[in-house]
Amino acid sequence: xxxxxxxxxGAAVAGIQDGATVMVGGFGLAxxxxxxxxxxxxxxxxxxxxxxxxxGNGDTGLAALLKAKRVRKVICSFPxxxxxxxxxxxxxxxxIELELVPQGNLAERIRAAGAGIGGFFTPTGFGTxxxxxxxxxxxxxxxxxxxxxxxxDFALIKALRADRWGNLVYRKTARNFGPIMASAAxxxxxxxxxxxxxxxxxxxxxxxxxxHVQRVVKVVTLSDRDGQxxxxxxxxxxxxxxxxxxxxxxxxx
Amino acid sequence: MSxxxxxxxxxxxxxxxxxxxxGAIVNLGIGLPTLVANHxxxxxxxxxxxxxxxxxxxPAPAEGEEDEDLINAGKQPVTILPGGSxxxxxxxxxxxxxxxxxxxxxxxxxxxxxGDLANWHTGAPGxxxxxxxxxxxxxxxxxxxxxxxxxxRQNEPxxxxxxxxxxxxxxxVSRIYTDHAVVDVTPQGLVALEWVEGLTFxxxxxxxxxxxxxxx
Numbered sequence: 001x002x003x004x005x006x007x008x009x010g011a012a013v014a015g016i017q018d019g020a021t022v023m024v025g026g027f028g029l030a031x032x033x034x035x036x037x038x039x040x041x042x043x044x045x046x047x048x049x050x051x052x053x054x055x056g057n058g059d060t061g062l063a064a065l066l067k068a069k070r071v072r073k074v075i076c077s078f079p080x081x082x083x084x085x086x087x088x089x090x091x092x093x094x095x096i097e098l099e100l101v102p103q104g105n106l107a108e109r110i111r112a113a114g115a116g117i118g119g120f121f122t123p124t125g126f127g128t129x130x131x132x133x134x135x136x137x138x139x140x141x142x143x144x145x146x147x148x149x150x151x152x153d154f155a156l157i158k159a160l161r162a163d164r165w166g167n168l169v170y171r172k173t174a175r176n177f178g179p180i181m182a183s184a185a186x187x188x189x190x191x192x193x194x195x196x197x198x199x200x201x202x203x204x205x206x207x208x209x210x211x212h213v214q215r216v217v218k219v220v221t222l223s224d225r226d227g228q229x230x231x232x233x234x235x236x237x238x239x240x241x242x243x244x245x246x247x248x249x250x251x252x253x
Numbered sequence: 254m255s256x257x258x259x260x261x262x263x264x265x266x267x268x269x270x271x272x273x274x275x276g277a278i279v280n281l282g283i284g285l286p287t288l289v290a291n292h293x294x295x296x297x298x299x300x301x302x303x304x305x306x307x308x309x310x311x312p313a314p315a316e317g318e319e320d321e322d323l324i325n326a327g328k329q330p331v332t333i334l335p336g337g338s339x340x341x342x343x344x345x346x347x348x349x350x351x352x353x354x355x356x357x358x359x360x361x362x363x364x365x366x367x368g369d370l371a372n373w374h375t376g377a378p379g380x381x382x383x384x385x386x387x388x389x390x391x392x393x394x395x396x397x398x399x400x401x402x403x404x405x406r407q408n409e410p411x412x413x414x415x416x417x418x419x420x421x422x423x424x425x426v427s428r429i430y431t432d433h434a435v436v437d438v439t440p441q442g443l444v445a446l447e448w449v450e451g452l453t454f455x456x457x458x459x460x461x462x463x464x465x466x467x468x469x
Contacts, residue, residue, distance in 0.1 A: 027305045027306075027324070027328070027342075028324060028328035029321060029328075030305070030321060030322050030323075030324050030328075031322070053342075077383070077384055077385050077386070078383045078384065078385040079381060079382075079383055080381040080382070080383035081383075087381075088381060091381055092379065092381075098381075098382075100382050100383070100384060101384075102384050102385075102386070102387070102388040102389055103304065103342070103346065103384070103385050103386040103389060104346030104347075104349060104350055104386060104388075104389030104393075105388075105389070107341075107342040107343040107345070107346050108343055108346065108347075108350075110343070111343035122350065123350065123392050123393075124350060124388045124389045124392055124393070125388045126392070126422075126423065127420060127422075127423040128388060128419065128420045128421065128422070129374075129419045129420070130384065130388065170339075171322045172307075172320065172322040172323040172333070172339055173303070173305050173306050173307055173322060173323055173324055173339060174322040175306055175339055175340070175341050176305050176306050176341065176342050177341070177342050178341065179341040179343075180341055180342060180343045207341075
């Protein structure tokens with residue numbers, strides 16, 4: 001029997017070794033796999049290379065991992081934010097390495113890794129400092145830069161719902177990097193709010209097929225949105241289902 | 254110099270929004286360009302794209318209705334309109350790079366006379382660079398509009414012969430909307446289409462770091 005559901009966060013992040021490359025989903029706080037990051041901090045792996053869009057907000061999540069001095073290098077598009085003071089201090093102290101990548105190149109390099117592409121020519125960044133020293137090519141009247149895939153040992157991802165095969169659906173813009181990071185990592189670890197039986201999710205609306213997922217853990221979310229109003233929490237976890245179904249169906253078709 | 258009143262940010266947004274036609278798919282950058290969303294002309298159906306995976310983005314939610322999983326590129330809470338859709342980041346940037354967006358509107362430090370854009374990094378020592386989706390947006394949309402002040406706080410022109418700040422994209426800007434003027438970037442150079450009342454064309458030229466031509 002295939003069962004990717006693990007009992008707790010500790011089991012989910014087991015085996016992440018020192019020096020590993022770890023992708024972390026999320027755009028700001030939307031899709032940030034906070035429980036898995038906390039688990040990684042507790043697990044103790046160090047000298048990590050983190051691939052993410054941002055470099056942490058405030059003192060929690062990715063920022064807490066950085067603050068614990070577990071990260072050697074960050075590959076991201078947008079480290080500097082109003083509340084990225086943990087990263088800022090490490091960067092200025094020379095204690096963390098930064099590889100800055102335009103966001104679309106970051107996404108496509110991750111996608112390429114998952115899709116077995118050895119490299120690709122992109123127009124983004126041509127002629128800028130971020131393409132300095134890179135191979136270029138003129139194709140059909142336009143200039144392109146050669147970019148290589150980014151693969152990872154592990155990916156930490158937040159989704160809404162999974163089954164024991166690891167099929168996933170996400171919630172609204174929390175989807176962001178989840179599907180591509182799942183495919184680019186040797187071991188994709190997913191925290192979800194809900195685990196359902198095989199067949200409960202319409203095959204037409206599954207966003208990440210389970211082939212890309214190795215471990216799933218259900219976490220208790222103390223999500224603000226569930227506590228915001230009585231009406232919302234009464235609707236229960238299925239509240240989001242019709243919305244997610246309608247929106248994702250269009251993409252899947 | 255004659256007396257004139259600069260356009261306000263709201264007036265700039267209103268003016269720019271007039272140039273976005275019915276049916277257009279548009280990405281509004283963070284900062285000043287975000288204002289354009291509040292000034293889209295009534296009666297036009299315009300679809301807003303956000304880099305973090307949404308088409309059909311709607312206005313900010315009512316207080317108390319915010320959803321942490323539904324945000325825009327500036328990470329502010331937004332809503333989705335009927336007909337809207339969600340997609341992952343590679344698809345979202347594929348839409349840009351693939352030329353599927355009609356317009357994007359970006360802020361800028363500088364725009365050159367050939368439409369080079371500098372808007373992601375001052376290059377100052379110690380400054381932490383952050384690029385986000387700026388380079389993808391600049392080169393991806395069918396038309397890239399820039400919305401910025403005419404002058405820096407030090408009264409230096411932001412329209413320049415050559416950008417001195419690090420570039421975001423080469424030759425990517427179609428039109429510039431400032432608090433003084435609307436300027437087209439053409440193969441023949443910069444053309445001032447209109448400018449604030451009370452300012453003469455010669456005076457406008459002195460506020461530009463690159464030559465301007467009057468409208469044809």
